[in-house]
Amino acid sequence: MDTAWTWELSGYCAKYSFLTEPKGLNMREVERIFQLDPEPPVHENLNDYIIKAVQSRELRWFSFFLHCYENRLNGRVRRFLLREGLDRYDPERFLDYKMGCVLAMLDCLWGYDLAQGADFLTYAHHFIGNALLTCRMQEEAGSFENVDEYKAVRGIAWLYNQSGQSEQAAIQKYAQKHNCSSETAAKFLALAKQNRSRVPFYQTVQDEDSEETGEDVSRDDHWDYAEILWNGIQAKAVREAFEKLNYRDQTLLEKRNAICMTCGRVSPISTRLTFEELAILFEGSTASGAERAYRKAVEHLACLLTETGVLHMIQLKRKSQIKRKKKVAAAVYLYQVDNDGEWGEISFDFEAGTAEIVQLAEWDTMASEKFARKVIQYFLNSFSREYLKSVRLFETDTLVLTI
Secondary structure, three states: OOOOOEOOOOOOEEOOOOOOEOOEOOHHHHOOOOOEEOOOOOOOOOHHHHHHHHHHOEOHHHHHHHHHHHHHHHHHHHHHHHHOOOOOOOHHHHHHHHHHHHHHHHHHHHHOOHHHOOOHHHHHHHHHHHHHHHHHHHHOOOOOOOHHHHHHHHHHHHHHHHHOOOHHHHHHHHHHHHOOOHHHHHHHHHHHHHHOOOOOOEOOOEOOOOOEOOOEOOOOOOOOHHHHHHOOOOHHHHHHHHHOOOHHHHHHHHHHHOEOOOOOOEOOHHHOOOHHHHHHHOOOOOHHHHHHHHHHHHHHHHHHHHHHOOOEEEEEEEEEEEEEOOEEEEEEEEEEEOOEEEEEEEEEEOOOOEEEEEEOOOOOOOOOOHHHHHHHHHHHOOOOHHHOOEEEEEEOOOOEEEO
16 A cells, blocks of 8 residues: 555544444444445545545545445445345345455555546446455355456356256367366366355346446345245344234234244235234224234334345335325425435426435435335325325335335
């Protein structure tokens, strides 16, 4: 590191506490470790922070960059872990991979040449990918000389698995494609077979900012109710959250959904109890009372899962509305992501079927405006906006649940 660089953050401190729980790190902490208080100077273009860092040789501008980039960085780490089939809700692992990316960006900063005209993230993208692969390599059962050898092993594993051909045919094809000897290709395939019993699939995908990741995609990112609860990765988080609920909430969730939250058994949907039957089960309640209690139980569970990072929550509050002929013609809603940070604001014109994002919520994604777009989609497709004074949306990667 060039000794001329300085890293001075006087006047700033961490916005969120760290290691606040006796059992150790949690996901909320590791996803927010670079957030600063007060807010750093605002620049519309992230690259402006890097330009100032290089020109001034002051790394506080890199800290400001991390403050603004952190949400996107979290997304890249999360997607990589998902595609590798790893637990993306393990805070220690998540932090290790995340810090590997930050160290890679720091290394890139020393060699970043403003005169070349490329954005810093474009320049650093390949190195961030290598950092993620290096972290993955260190978790593998096998031993590799470097990340380039690890990439080669993954590459021939994919080729062999995809081709359906013999080992010798795959070796010859790989050697020809990569201009290496058959002996070298055979060595890579042997390492692959020694390292894993499951050979992953690889393909190039686009991340949320339309950047090619070139990362391993071994699993689809689809979602269904049973899988989100019991796919092996998230079952532990769901079970721990469920155990924190009181007996009434636990019973309501199990009986209404015909599912055993302890063992994961899902019964036919026809066996689930109606709200009338739940009211009888809890003497002194009405069907509407049972429904309200059930919705609160869902909310309690979802809030606990949000705290651990399994779900994302979008909380909405109506700020104002305009009615014409007894129908809501327009409205303004505030929204907050994960019960944390500053509220954003969205203006709706229901007659025209349009919406405008007035202000992004603090934890929304700056490039894709992911959560604001979910809110807009929900409201413009809603048939009950007359009654929507407040609502919470719970979101996984592809599904929104409303309560």
